[in-house]
Each structure stands twice: as C-alpha cells, then as structure tokens.
Amino acid sequence: MTHQLLAWAESVLPDLLADLEAVVRVESPSADHDAVARSADVVAEVGERRLGFAPERIVVDGSTHLRWHLGSPEPDAPRVLLLAHHDTVWPIGSLETHPFSIQDGVIRGPGCFDMLTGLVMAVHAAAHLGHLSDAAVTLLVTGDEELGSHSSRALIEQEAEGCVAALVLEASGDGGALKIGRKGVSHYRVDITGRAAHAGLEPEKGVNATVELAHQVGVVVGFADASEGTSVTPTVAHGGTTPNTVPASASFVVDVRALTASEQERVDAAFRSLVPVTGARIAVHGGINRPPLEVSAAEALWRRAQAVADDLGLELPEAIVVGGASDGNFTAGIGVPTLDGLGAVGGGAHADTEHVMVADIPARTALLVGLMRELLGR
Structure with missing residues (x-):
C-alpha cells in the first residue's frame, strides 16, 4: 500500500x-480584497475540479475564505482539519519581476513556497482519500493569514473544535523539517x-514626548527573557512635528514573541503597567494576537508522522521550533493537536529567492495522505 501511495503521488505531479x-x-496580496477574491475564484476552480464540488465561499471584513467539508456529517465521526491560506505578501505586479517558472527542478514565483504549493498539495491529498463514510475532513483556505488572520480566526477555531488533529500546510523548515512549535505573537x-x-x-514649558519615548523603549526592551525564548523588539517609531518644537506626541510599535502562554501573559501585564517619567501620558494599544503552538500540542502527532514516513521509506529530519507564527497557533491554542510545516520543501519565504523543490512534492503529498489515513483510522 505504501509503494502504491508513492506511485500515486508521482503520477499526479504534473496535474x-x-x-x-x-x-x-493570480496575485493575492492580503490587503487587496479584490485581488484575494480573484485568487479565491481560481483556488475554488482547482478544488472543484479535484474534489468534485464547489467550496463554501465565506467573506468576512472583505477577506475571502474557502471551505470544503468532505465525508461524514455525523458529529462523532473522527475529523481532520487541513489548514491553508491563499493570500501572499507579494504586491500586484510581482509576477512581472518574479514570473512563475519551473527550471532544473526548482519552482519559482510569488507565494510558491509560502504557501501555495502546500495548498495545492492539500487539495490533491484530500481528493485521494476518496469516499469517507465514517470519517471527515475539512479543508479550510483562508485569505488573510499574512495580516494576522483577524477576519478568519473565529472560523479557524470553529472548524478545529473537536478535530482529532489540525494539519497545517505551511512550508517546511530547512531540509523538510516539520514544525512542532511556534512562538506566540503579541503586537x-x-x-x-x-x-x-x-x-x-x-523648552522648559513643554513636555517632551520623544524623551518619554526613549525612556519607555528602554523599559519595554527589558521585558524580554532570552532564557525563556521571549523576544521584545521595538520596530516602528514616530515623534515630533518640526525641528524647533518640543514634541507633543510620539509613538512606537513593539513585536513580542514567546514560546509559552504564561510568558505572553507576563509581558502583556508588564505593558499594561508602564508608568511615565516626564509628566507625559501613556496609552497602550494592542495585545496578544496569536497564542503559541507549544510543543506539547504537536509531539504525539510528530511521532505518528514519523511512523508514517518510516512506512513510506522516507527520512524526516528532526522537527523544529520556530519564531514565526501561523494559523496553527490558533488551533493549538484551543487544545487541538496540531502539526505544522507539512507543505513545500524549499526556501526564501517573502524574499526574491522564494522557491520550491519539485522532487520533494510527491513524497510530502504521500506523507500527508498517509498521516490523514492514520488519524482517521483508515
């Protein structure tokens, strides 16, 4: 059976x-809702051709998401969530400078690695499962992941609730490593x-907002804890109006990454406790965006993926923990076992060097099908 699965994956590679x-x-920068809608049209066509029926089209706050429910509608049937997104970070016009191409076994093009190859793998893998009479699969393709999934978070958590697993088709780590941990994100x-x-x-009659900014930046940097894997990084800052005016306003933005929910909460409480030192006033906006995908949510799934890989004769590198977040953070955050990085092997996400290795696609697709079969008791 395992040899047949690999042979099937090789046979469908051209399609x-x-x-x-x-x-x-079809370019799909996340903030361009019209572009994302056009992308959804194409993804829906691809999915309908392979899965045999059209998806539900769900538009929330202008972002277009797609959902396929396959298999048994019974609430107690084991169900797996396949999670992907079709939006990218590349602006309109990127295809002119970064055209789609396949040369010497390497795919290039905007979003091919992050994460359109994984999305197409998920469609073909779900189609290969065939009729599911006593199990179910949900394929959810969101349209705002690169912006933080603000419009799709509730949908993701709704579809993940009660699943035996969430399998995230984000690109792999170096060499094809699966991802068993992701830091949580706060802004x-x-x-x-x-x-x-x-x-x-x-000048003595003013209250200098830029001086207060300088002090507070130093304070918040101190919230980091390298021993716990917690980073606190000031990024964008603004202050003042003209060179000869004491600044009446200033602001700065901070990116926070943490491996555990407790660390996120500690840093959040610290932000809420900032105290001005110059007589200025401080207002803190934002907070926790994505909970961490803690290793405990993925370890058991990782072992099952290893067993499937062994049956297929595939060698998986050691799984990794990464700083970047994905929609898998949300599924893990509500207690659903989650395994990430099941998508393409390649590199250069969000960069000119973005690429995917063609030779790895069949094995990764076979692994995905084998893991779903294992999880669904098939």
Whole structure:
C-alpha cells in the first residue's frame, strides 16, 4: 500500500504542478480584497475540479475564505482539519519581476513556497482519500493569514473544535523539517502625549514626548527573557512635528514573541503597567494576537508522522521550533493537536529567492495522505 501511495503521488505531479501554476499566476496580496477574491475564484476552480464540488465561499471584513467539508456529517465521526491560506505578501505586479517558472527542478514565483504549493498539495491529498463514510475532513483556505488572520480566526477555531488533529500546510523548515512549535505573537503600540513648546525660546514649558519615548523603549526592551525564548523588539517609531518644537506626541510599535502562554501573559501585564517619567501620558494599544503552538500540542502527532514516513521509506529530519507564527497557533491554542510545516520543501519565504523543490512534492503529498489515513483510522 505504501509503494502504491508513492506511485500515486508521482503520477499526479504534473496535474499538481499545473494547478500550482494557475494559483501562483493570480496575485493575492492580503490587503487587496479584490485581488484575494480573484485568487479565491481560481483556488475554488482547482478544488472543484479535484474534489468534485464547489467550496463554501465565506467573506468576512472583505477577506475571502474557502471551505470544503468532505465525508461524514455525523458529529462523532473522527475529523481532520487541513489548514491553508491563499493570500501572499507579494504586491500586484510581482509576477512581472518574479514570473512563475519551473527550471532544473526548482519552482519559482510569488507565494510558491509560502504557501501555495502546500495548498495545492492539500487539495490533491484530500481528493485521494476518496469516499469517507465514517470519517471527515475539512479543508479550510483562508485569505488573510499574512495580516494576522483577524477576519478568519473565529472560523479557524470553529472548524478545529473537536478535530482529532489540525494539519497545517505551511512550508517546511530547512531540509523538510516539520514544525512542532511556534512562538506566540503579541503586537503593541505605545502612544505618548506630551506638551508642545518652542524648542529655542521656552523648552522648559513643554513636555517632551520623544524623551518619554526613549525612556519607555528602554523599559519595554527589558521585558524580554532570552532564557525563556521571549523576544521584545521595538520596530516602528514616530515623534515630533518640526525641528524647533518640543514634541507633543510620539509613538512606537513593539513585536513580542514567546514560546509559552504564561510568558505572553507576563509581558502583556508588564505593558499594561508602564508608568511615565516626564509628566507625559501613556496609552497602550494592542495585545496578544496569536497564542503559541507549544510543543506539547504537536509531539504525539510528530511521532505518528514519523511512523508514517518510516512506512513510506522516507527520512524526516528532526522537527523544529520556530519564531514565526501561523494559523496553527490558533488551533493549538484551543487544545487541538496540531502539526505544522507539512507543505513545500524549499526556501526564501517573502524574499526574491522564494522557491520550491519539485522532487520533494510527491513524497510530502504521500506523507500527508498517509498521516490523514492514520488519524482517521483508515
């Protein structure tokens, strides 16, 4: 059976690559809702052709998401969630400078690695399961993952509830490593209100928001804890209006990553406790965006994936924990076993070097099918 599965995956590779080309050739920058809607049209066509029926089209706050329910509708039937997204970070016009191509076994094109190859793999894998009379699969393809999944989070958590597993088709780590941990993400904006005054004539009458900003940046950097894997990184800062005016306002943005929910909560409480030192006023906005995908949510699934890989004669590298987040953070956050990085092998996500290795696609697709069969008791 395992040899047949690998042979099947090899046989469908031309179709899979044709589907991938169709999807990559429709640009889908997350913030452009019209572009994402056009991308959803193409993904829906690909899915309908392979799965035999059209998806539900769900538009939330302008973002277009697609959902296929396959198999038994019974609530007690074992169900697996396949999780993908069709939005990318690449702006309209990127195909002119980064056209889709396959040369010397390497695929290139906007979003091919993150994560359109994984999306197309999921479609073909779900189709290969065939009729499911006593089990179910949900394929959910979201349209705003690269922006933080604000419109799709509730949908993701709703579909994950009660699943035996969530399998995330984000790209793999180096060499094809699966991802068993992802840091949680928090975003903050600290707004500072001071008082303007002439910087030359009477600076003492002002309250300098930029000076307060400098102090608070130093404070929040201290919230980091390298021993716990917690990073606190100020990113964008603004302050002042003209060179000869004491700044009446300033602000800065902070990116926080943490391996555990307890660390996220500690840092969040610290932000809420900031105290001004210059007489300025401070307002903190934002908070926890994605909970961490803790290793405990993935270890058992990782072992099962290893066993499936062994049966297929495949060698998986050691699984990894990464700083970047995905929609798998949400499924793990509600207690659903989650395994990430099941998609393409390649590299260069969000960069000019983005690419996918063709030779690895059949084995990865076979692994996905084998793991779903294992999880669904088939």
